[in-house]
Amino acid sequence: MNENIFGKVDQYISDLLAPEDQILKDTIKSIDEEGLPQISVTPNHGKMLQVMAILSNAKRILELGTLAGYSTIWLARALPENGQLITLEVDQHHSDVARKNIENAGLSDKVDFRVGKAMEILPQLIENNEGPFDLIFIDADKPPYTEYFEYALKLSRPGTVIICDNVIREGKVLDENTSDERVKGVQRFNKMLQQNKNVTATIIQTVGVKEHDGIAIAVVNRS
16 A cells, blocks of 8 residues: 555545644744744644543643644633643743744633643642643653653543553554663553553554554543
């Protein structure tokens, strides 16, 4: 099969169901202009996040990994008037760029920016009783994905949806002898997810303009 077909179908779906408006296009443009890495979710995945937020009737969303705010915009647009999204970003410059993009999108009243290491901010959220969240999106550094997920559980309620991006790494998760710390991180995460009795979960394999990867989707079990 022609591998280009995956990118073409991805574009077909985007054009039909996830067309980018000027605000989203400007957000992607800002990534290049500000020297950030082009690692945002695709339009299709952004729309999927939005659909999941609507499905879960999300009023409170937590995001790990802001970058330029592209996925933040998709998610925040699903919130009701009184909804809130807290987004965590380790890099101050990234957060500053995202803040401008969120302001441009008219969503500043719904988005709360926290800058610093997620492993330090997450315990603070728990201590300050800022949960539970209805949807949590994890798209940050891969080695501590397992720990991020464990904190996410503490900030959840029964029915909370937890979505984790980039958990297949172009199939490199199959290599048990890998030296790539990002791959090792998601391998450890995937095995944890298999054994975790607190959630019902699956991984959706993805292909498209960003090639081959996967998204883990978990729902916190009801007692």
